[in-house]
Amino acid sequence: MHPGDDTDVMSALGRACLSRMATLASKLCDASVRSRAGRFTIRGPSTAFRRIASGALLFCALGVSVATAADSVEQQAAGALGHWQIVGVIVLVVLQGILITALLAERRARIKAVAGNLEQRAELAHGSRLAIVGQLYASIAHEINQPLGAILSNADAAEMMLRESAPDIAEVRAILSDIRKDGLRASEVIRHVRTLARKRQVESVPIDLHALCEDILHLVAPDAERRGITIRAHFASQVQMVRGDAVYLQQVMLNLVMNAMDALADVPPAQAIIEVRTSSPRPGEVEVSVRDHGSGVPEPHLRRLFDSFFSTKAHGLGLGLSIVRSIIETHGGHVVAENHPKGGALFRFTIPTVQAARDTAAIPMRPAGKAA
Amino acid sequence: MSEDVPAIVHVIDDDESMRTALARLLGAAGFSVRTYAGAGDFSLTWRDDGPGCILLDVCMPGPSGLDLQRALAQRADALPVVFLSGQSDIAMSVVAMKAGAVDFLSKPVETDALLAAVRAAVARDRARRELLARNRHILACYASLSARERQVFAQVTAGRLHKQIADELGTCERTIKAHRAHVMEKFHAHTFVDLIRIAGELESVKAMESATDERLADVATCT
Numbered sequence: 143m144h145p146g147d148d149t150d151v152m153s154a155l156g157r158a159c160l161s162r163m164a165t166l167a168s169k170l171c172d173a174s175v176r177s178r179a180g181r182f183t184i185r186g187p188s189t190a191f192r193r194i195a196s197g198a199l200l201f202c203a204l205g206v207s208v209a210t211a212a213d214s215v216e217q218q219a220a221g222a223l224g225h226w227q228i229v230g231v232i233v234l235v236v237l238q239g240i241l242i243t244a245l246l247a248e249r250r251a252r253i254k255a256v257a258g259n260l261e262q263r264a265e266l267a268h269g270s271r272l273a274i275v276g277q278l279y280a281s282i283a284h285e286i287n288q289p290l291g292a293i294l295s296n297a298d299a300a301e302m303m304l305r306e307s308a309p310d311i312a313e314v315r316a317i318l319s320d321i322r323k324d325g326l327r328a329s330e331v332i333r334h335v336r337t338l339a340r341k342r343q344v345e346s347v348p349i350d351l352h353a354l355c356e357d358i359l360h361l362v363a364p365d366a367e368r369r370g371i372t373i374r375a376h377f378a379s380q381v382q383m384v385r386g387d388a389v390y391l392q393q394v395m396l397n398l399v400m401n402a403m404d405a406l407a408d409v410p411p412a413q414a415i416i417e418v419r420t421s422s423p424r425p426g427e428v429e430v431s432v433r434d435h436g437s438g439v440p441e442p443h444l445r446r447l448f449d450s451f452f453s454t455k456a457h458g459l460g461l462g463l464s465i466v467r468s469i470i471e472t473h474g475g476h477v478v479a480e481n482h483p484k485g486g487a488l489f490r491f492t493i494p495t496v497q498a499a500r501d502t503a504a505i506p507m508r509p510a511g512k513a514a
Numbered sequence: 515m516s517e518d519v520p521a522i523v524h525v526i527d528d529d530e531s532m533r534t535a536l537a538r539l540l541g542a543a544g545f546s547v548r549t550y551a552g553a554g555d556f557s558l559t560w561r562d563d564g565p566g567c568i569l570l571d572v573c574m575p576g577p578s579g580l581d582l583q584r585a586l587a588q589r590a591d592a593l594p595v596v597f598l599s600g601q602s603d604i605a606m607s608v609v610a611m612k613a614g615a616v617d618f619l620s621k622p623v624e625t626d627a628l629l630a631a632v633r634a635a636v637a638r639d640r641a642r643r644e645l646l647a648r649n650r651h652i653l654a655c656y657a658s659l660s661a662r663e664r665q666v667f668a669q670v671t672a673g674r675l676h677k678q679i680a681d682e683l684g685t686c687e688r689t690i691k692a693h694r695a696h697v698m699e700k701f702h703a704h705t706f707v708d709l710i711r712i713a714g715e716l717e718s719v720k721a722m723e724s725a726t727d728e729r730l731a732d733v734a735t736c737t
Contacts, residue, residue: 284573284601288529291600291621295535298625302542317538324531364601367573 267393267465274396275339281365285331289324296321337389344387348496351382351428355418358395362403370411371403376419382428383496386473394469397462398432398489404455405436405487426497431490438481447479520546521636522566524593526556528574536569543629553582562591565643567616567635572599572606580606583613590726594635598623649719655701656716666693671713
């Protein structure tokens with residue numbers, strides 16, 4: 143065999159190996175992290191698998207290189223090969239190493255960026271919840287002051303009764319029981335607000351959607367009263383269980399209802415009505431709609447409502463509805479905004495029911511606060 | 515109105531446990547208490563049966579406390595209002611105080627402050643009722659005067675001499691003196707100074723009544 147032929151074969155083999163590995167590595171990186179618009183899921187093989195795969199690839203590369211180098215040394219010993227070829231192979235090996243390291247570093251940076259993005263989303267959702275809690279300050283104060291006031295009056299009444307010569311012990315006992323009840327009531331309100339305000343991990347548990355809606359309507363009731371707004375609830379007859387995170391879904395409801403209340407700011411009281419409705423348009427799916435009787439949303443704004451940083455309010459950040467959409471999509475549903483034919487804006491969102499969620503495993507949720 | 519009749523505090527609050535607690539507290543403080551779940555409930559069942567006041571929550575389902583206060587302000591027999599609010603802001607309290615509330619308290623309230631406000635409101639209602647009774651008495655006395663006696667009363671209290679009055683009415687001085695004696699008797703006035711004072715009161719009662727009529731007419735035209 144002519145020595146030159148042999149060298150050609152070897153370098154062709156090296157080139158083929160190199161290009162094959164580069165393709166593999168880039169595929170690995172590309173496939174490993176994919177962020178679909180609006181949905182925060184990490185697709186592709188698991189992290190452990192990816193690590194093993196890249197390790198194996200690295201070893202293969204080294205093996206091929208070493209084998210090539212060994213062949214070259216043998217051939218050199220046989221005097222058939224010049225030392226330029228050895229240098230060439232070593233340079234090849236070094237280049238391979240650098241390429242693989244660079245690809246791995248890039249992949250890590252990308253994972254980090256995606257995780258950072260998810261964290262920021264979760265942070266935003268938390269910030270927006272805090273903002274809502276801030277807006278609901280008056281309602282919350284009312285909910286807490288009511289039982290506190292009752293406790294204080296009851297305690298003083300008991301003290302006055304005990305000062306009498308023949309105190310009515312049965313009445314004092316009733317007072318103590320009421321004090322206890324009101325104490326629990328106040329702490330329940332605080333617990334509720336804390337759940338809403340806390341930074342938290344996303345859960346996926348069965349939730350009674352009607353109970354959740356009622357909770358939220360109860361929370362905003364004093365605020366609505368203060369603003370002269372009537373909220374009407376029309377719930378579908380059967381209990382609707384959905385799977386997801388109660389706090390995030392509460393956030394969605396709060397956001398939609400508070401938006402509706404803002405839309406009714408300049409509307410006469412007789413017309414200041416919000417309708418909250420649940421229905422089951424398709425089997426395995428429940429739809430919640432919030433309709434206000436305000437002036438509706440101008441047509442050009444409708445499409446952009448769910449965009450981040452788009453707001454029609456003077457002091458709005460434009461994040462509420464974009465967070466609403468990402469929460470609903472994380473739950474495997476979708477949300478739309480439209481103008482009701484009879485006036486006012488109508489927001490509808492759907493969520494799969496527990497049964498449907500179990501059948502299709504449609505909720506791509508990840509723990510540890512990675513989804514917004 | 516004697517002080518020993520217990521004043522009635524009308525507690526209007528949508529929160530049942532708050533209502534019960536307030537009823538107990540005010541009951542222990544010696545008031546007679548009636549409770550209502552809302553402004554509508556109060557409007558339907560309230561009848562004026564003695565001095566007292568209203569302890570009123572602001573935010574309630576249906577008409578708010580401020581709505582009720584506004585509605586009551588058009589009545590002559592309106593009870594004084596003490597507000598007790600779970601969520602109060604400055605604007606709300608300004609509106610309430612301008613509309614004549616005795617006090618604007620926020621929950622949770624110190625019992626001393628609450629009782630002081632309720633007592634002040636009750637005192638105001640008693641004073642109003644006494645004034646009303648006195649005015650009614652004076653008006654009744656005035657109504658019992660004959661036409662001639664009214665003429666004499668007007669002239670006498672305007673400071674004119676008997677002689678001048680007799681000339682103007684075309685009668686003798688003695689008749690005027692007799693009329694004046696009747697007038698004083700009918701007004702239960704012991705001295706002439708008493709009669710002058712009564713004339714002053716009568717003047718202000720009449721002025722007040724015509725003002726109330728005008729206000730009611732204004733309200734009627736507005737609504």
